[in-house]
Amino acid sequence: MKYSKRVSSMQSSPIRKLASFEESAKKGGVKVYHLNIGQPDIKTPKAFFKAINDFDKQVLEYCSSSGxxxxxxxxxxxxxxxxxxxxxxxxxxxxxxxxxxxxxLMAICDPDDNVLVPEPFYTNYFGFGQSINVKINPITTKAENGFHLPSKEDIISKINHNTKAIMISNPSNPSGTVYTYNEIKMLSEIALEYNLWIISDEVYREFVYDNQEYTSFGNIPEIYDRVIIIDSISKRYSACGARIGSIASKNKGFIAQVLKLCQGRLCVSTLDQVGAAKLYETPISYFKEVIAEYEKRRNVLYDELMKVDGVVCEKPSGAFYILAKLPIDDAEDFAIWMLEEFSKNNETVMICPAQGFYATEKLGKNEIRLAYILNEKDLITAAKLLKEGLEEYLSSKIKSFNYKNDELTLN
Amino acid sequence: MKYSKRVSSMQSSPIRKLASFEESAKKGGVKVYHLNIGQPDIKTPKAFFKAINDFDKQVLEYCSSSGxxxxxxxxxxxxxxxxxxxxxxxxxxxxxxxxxxxxxLMAICDPDDNVLVPEPFYTNYFGFGQSINVKINPITTKAENGFHLPSKEDIISKINHNTKAIMISNPSNPSGTVYTYNEIKMLSEIALEYNLWIISDEVYREFVYDNQEYTSFGNIPEIYDRVIIIDSISKRYSACGARIGSIASKNKGFIAQVLKLCQGRLCVSTLDQVGAAKLYETPISYFKEVIAEYEKRRNVLYDELMKVDGVVCEKPSGAFYILAKLPIDDAEDFAIWMLEEFSKNNETVMICPAQGFYATEKLGKNEIRLAYILNEKDLITAAKLLKEGLEEYLSSKIKSFNYKNDELTLN
Incomplete structure (x- = not known):
């Protein structure tokens, strides 16, 4: 039996690839610290569970398709x-x-259309596109300048007849970059000049550090008719297991199109929505504490990483990720080595190779993404393990290189 | 700003079209009995809510993508x-x-592929297809023979190079038809001979009346490599607001393809899954009571409908729907008339015009779908209101016809 080309061509999750190595490590009695996934450890506000426990209807009915x-x-x-x-x-x-x-994507793109996306990008953008025959058209950004955007001309040069939108996550997963007001303005101008939609994934909106300014595309009035804001409670309120997100747009025609898709799948979990309604009432002050915690964690991880010669990475200002270029050839090999070969006091660290965050071939091969979602104590341990692991990996590579050279000399 | 062709071409939910008339009726003080939607009134088993209330983790984490x-x-x-x-x-x-x-559909069809579907079919099949550029290739069935399948030759004549699957709901929404063992066998043979997948939507599996035999495609061993079974707890356990369904297939390559799509959307609601795990432990004896209740309701509604001359409909044996052909021209006009013009003791009935369940143009225009999801007392009232409404509508049409004829004579 044959499968569709669109889904056959999708790669399996890069994280899944490493799962068997993780299992082996754990079976061998090694404790694995996870810096590879964006599952926060922050407690979900109790209001969520309380609202659900208070639900007193006897029939769990469909909710409205729109929410x-x-x-x-x-x-x-x-x-x-x-x-x-x-x-x-x-x-x-x-x-x-x-x-x-x-x-x-479904509502604005037909098959063979494309959307401009700064790369590295959230890896599932690629999969969503492939599943509906929409292409990701990458705007490459680099570790050397903190993954900020290239010039307006560079971006415009990528636009073609089938380009329908600019899609961007801000703050960025996986780089942690917070785009400046000028960058947001530049993309807004391009969207106006080239009649493009903007799909702005702002699920990390609150996670901005160093008192840096944050600009939402929702705050640029000139482009209100083409902005689509994507949101989710997963990271905002540490409620990943409640599947509650949203689409917002002042383009009512667009909303009418998406509503048809919403009606097709009937509704979103009623109970998760009951809980989420309370989460969104959480006072903004709640984030102060959470943000202070993440900022502390970022500093711990970043400082440790910077102790290794050859690591390239600007201190990121948002989300809870660090994307770093390492002085190695193959980050996947390093990630596997950390699980298979390395441990210190029976402990090691799992990291995420970054190649899957790029659409352009071969990019990201020497980069890793780290999520700082562990408590400070665990994160300090994990950061030190990562530094030691990286140093040991580098020196073992040099040794093996020297050994090979010696062999060559002998033969 | 432009929208995609695929989504622009989708029709809005036919039910939504009538919503404004329903609101007007309610504002006018008229009680509206709903026979138009498949939202059961049966209580959700308490085990669902108990399991969720007992959930005691402090962080609501992602669940595994596979479940x-x-x-x-x-x-x-x-x-x-x-x-x-x-x-x-x-x-x-x-x-x-x-x-x-x-x-x-995504995993087996590329754009411009098609799937054979007996029509009338669950209206959202059409929308799912359109959203990913897959066409519904209808096999027309008729009220006159209880919406059972045409001959093997008729079905085969619809197959073309781009046909990838047969998709069928059994028991059927909207017709309530339970396909016989011979029909299931015939479709299995066609699937083998023409190398087609079978997507079998069996969400109403338990809702079979008159002690009729039920055959699942899961019980036909010859085609185990091409059967995809779709399920849901919504109707089975009256838990529509919990969004829990499933895909099952013994074709492991297919499961691997779908898993990629599952990984893309991360996971399904953790709490709904915690509750659903308990629902699936509900003893099969639970269904006896529920089925007896629905069978009683079906009889009430069917008997009342049969009192009107010209109504064509075999007594359906499954799901909780009756699809009937009425002696009228336009079921949507009748549905609106019931909300706008008709009421008895300040009560009326909302029904679902059936045209949206057909892919072939003009079919179903004189048909309605009724869901028997009210308690017996309400359903008796609703059924009588529907009979009276239909009779009054028919006689008003005859009067208006005579009046127009009189006018013509006078002029």
Whole structure:
């Protein structure tokens, strides 16, 4: 039996590839610290569970396809605190940010259309595109300048007849980059000049450090008719297991298109929505504590990484990721080596090779993404293990190189 | 700004079209009985809510992309009671039956491929197809013979080079038809002879009346390598608001393809899965009571409908729908008339025009779908209202016809 080309051509999750090595390490009695996944350890606010426990209907019915009224109301108020004004019929609840991204792409792109995306990008953008025959058209950014955008001309040169949108995550997963006001303005100008949509994935909106300014595309009035804001409660309120995301746009025609897709899948989990409505009422002050915690963690991890010669990485200002270029050839080989060969006091670290975050072939092969989602104590241990592992890996590579050279001399 | 052709071409939900008329009726103080939607009133088993209330983790984490172990285990046992044997790695949990259908189509069809579907069919099949450029290739069935399948030759004549699968819901939404063993065997033969997949939507598996025999495609061993079984807890356990469905197939290559799509959207709601694991442990005896209740309701509605001259409909044996051909021209006009013009003791009935369940143009224009999901008392009232409404509508049409004829005579 044959499978479709679109899905056959999708790669399996790069994280899954390493799972068997992780299992072997664990079976061998080694404790594995996870810096490879974006699953935060922060407690989910109790209001979420309380609201669900208080649910007292005897029949768990379908909810409206566009979303639970209470949740839409609290989302509206939440955006308002950032001076982003949406009316209720400009908001749709989705099965996580994932479905929001898929539906946005479906509603604006036909097969063989493409969307401009700064690379490295969230790896699933690629998969969503492939599953519906939409291409990712990468705008390459580099570790050397903190993964900030290239010039306007460079970006424009990538646009072709089938380009329908610019898709961007800000703060960025995987790089942690927070785009400046000028960058957001530049992309807005391009969108206006070339009649492109902007799909702005802002699920890490609150995770901005060093008191840096954050600009949402929702705050650029000139492009209100072409901005699509993607959101999710997963990271914001550490509620990844509740699949609650949203699409927001002041383009009501666009919302009407997406609503058809929402009606097709009937509705989003009723109970998760009941809980999420309360999460969005969490006072903004809640984030102060969370952000202080993440900022501390970033510093620990970044400082340790910087102790290794040859590591290239600007200190990222957002999300909870560090994307670093290492003085090695193959980050996947290093990630496997950390699980197979390395341990210190029976402990090691699992990292995520970054090649899967690039569309351009061969890019990212010597880069890794680290998620600082462990508590400070564990993170200090993990950061030190990573530094020691990297040094040992580098010196073993030099030894093996010298050994090979010696062999050559002998023969 | 432009939208994609694929989504622009999707029609809005036919049910939504009537929503404004429903609102007006309600504002006018009229009570509206709903026979238009498949939202059952049966209580969700308490085990679902209990399991969720007992959830005691402080961080609501991502679940595995393939599904929660406990849920997979109970699904496996559930299938076993029907002598359908799946290993754990042949089962994937999805966001409702909707996502299961979409992912199955994605994994086997490329743009411009088509799937054979007996029409009338669940209207969202059409939308799922359009959203990913897959065409529905209808096999027309008729009210006159209870919407059973045409001959093998008729079906084969529809197959072309781009036909990849037969997709069928059994028992059928919207017709309530339960396909016979011979029909299932015939489709299996066609699938083997023409190398087609079978996507079998069996979400109403338990809802079979009159002690009729039910044959799952999971019980036809010859085609184990091409059968994809779609399921959902929505109707089975009256838990529509929990978005839990599944894909099952003994074709492990197919499961590997779909797993990539599952990984892309990360996971399904953790809490809904925790609850659903307990639902699948509900003893099969639970269904006895539920089925007796639905069978009683079907009889009430069917008997009332049969009192009207010219209504064509065989007594359906499954699901909780009746699809009937009425002696009228336009079922949508009748549905609106019931909401706008008709009421008896300030009560009326909302029905679903059936045209949206057909792919072939103009078919179903004089048909309606009724869902018998009200308690017996309400259903008796609703059925009588529908009979009276239909009679009054028919006689008003005759009057208006005579009046127009009189006018013509006078002029």
């Amino acid at each position: 639970l009224d209470d949740l839409i109301n609290s989302m509206q108020k939440y955006y308002n605190t950032y001076n982003i004004k949406f009316s209720k019929d400009e908001l749709l609840v989705t099965n996580g940010g994932s479905e929001a991204l898929l539906f946005a | 929660l172990d406990d849920l997979i285990n109970s699904m496996q046992k559930y299938y076993n009671t029907y002598n359908i044997k799946f290993s754990k790695d042949e089962l994937l949990v999805t966001n409702g039956g909707s996502e299961a259908l979409l992912f199955a």
